[in-house]
Amino acid sequence: MSFNRSYGGGQTSRMTSVFGRTHVVRPKGTHQATIVWLHGLGDKGSSWSQLLETLPLPNIKWICPTAPTRPVSLFGGFPSTAWFDAVDVSEDAPDDLDGLDASAAHVANLLSTEPADIKLGIGGFSMGAAAALYSATCHILGQYSNRNPYTVNLSCVVGLSGWLPCSRTLRGRMAASNETVTRAASLPILLCHGSGDEVVPHKFGEKSADFLRSSGFGNLTFKSYDGLGHYTIPEEMDEVCSWLTDKLRLQGS
Template sequence: MNNSTRSSGSGTTRTFEFGRTHVVRPRGNHQATIVWLHGLGDKGSSWSQLFETLPLPNIKWICPTAPTRPVAIFGGYLCTAWFEAGDLSGDGPDDLEGLDASAAHVANLLSTEPANVKLGIGGFSMGAATALYSATCHTLGKYGNGNLYPINLSAVVGLSGWLPCSRTLRNQMEGSIEAVRRAASLPILLCHGLGDDVVAYKNGERSAQALNSVGFRNLTFRAYNGLGHYTIPEETDEVCNWLTARLGLQGSQL
């Protein structure tokens, strides 16, 4: 598999080298495939190990690893990141080129799945931000650079994340009946800890409100008392139950 994605825009072309992809194959009848995106500085294997333990035998999990790049929030230190970020709130400038490259990499991973399998994207922290960006690309039918977005998503999950490009989303949605229709029908689950000291709870809540206000009606937002910037069994149980219901999975109940 080619793990590099070329991103072209503003006259220059950058090539992003993505790391290793880890796959957890379904133990039962393959009904859904979900690409899951790790947080800043992490790698795909951390999450694939968790997914091997979940009671979701009908889901295939694809856990890619982000490119290693200098990240401004760490003073230019090299680490795995789906896009460049000066802060983890959505308030800073949006790295559209990096977001498009990661969203295209995810779409590429999903593009070879069987036609009868439902497709989803999820993630944690910066991975959740990339999943939500992919949700807006699906809704608008195109990436930020205008290229066609090729994947039909059936579910999006974001844990401890935020919404990139929220300031421009309303203008992009206006005037497109198709985008409003897609937004209304796309199930999204957002979970956030009230004690999160990395991506503040208010940023997660604000992102949910921004999505809801432009027409993402099928959105569930869950808050967790005392939860910091990590996941807990109560939260993963919620994700399992939600995916089972939204994707109509058979034989996956807890």
């Protein structure tokens, strides 16, 4: 199944985020985990909820929000659903910290009302994967870039065809606390990327994985798919299912 394109980078956004409709896939079995799944640029939550509902993961509740519709610099200011503003797909592109913080806070708010015994996770595709990885760094650091506390305890993070925002400042911020390093070492992360991706090049996903590992994220798996473009395939989703079942210790999947 193919999904809309998504890009990285972005300018600083000062807008108020108004998020779209949230779609929820209820667990068919015993509720053991809840995962917020974030779509790519120009897409909406319903696209992924339809796919996630077909996965053999009866113990997971999926929450699929829709990003705000905002002007996107990459499109010359044309409005599109986006988790943050995007100027270019480049390591040198500026990060839209306000947009990233707003999206991470929205995801944390969606997870904050889940039962205390439920394991929590975040996943996404392309720009959604970037937003998910940014949320992971907020969890590890215990705060957003604006210094507000991040209080949700994540058990897993999944990113398909994405990249890591704010990599230029992450390592220095993590080095300030031993507790941060300990949390990073134990957080399971799965990153998947196609070698034929012309929208978010494979090297971006590979560099993101290498950077996270070198920063202390020791429980990270990176999977490459030969010839895969900027979309997902059943083999990739099978890997996601197996990985989640193992890392979250799901029963009955």
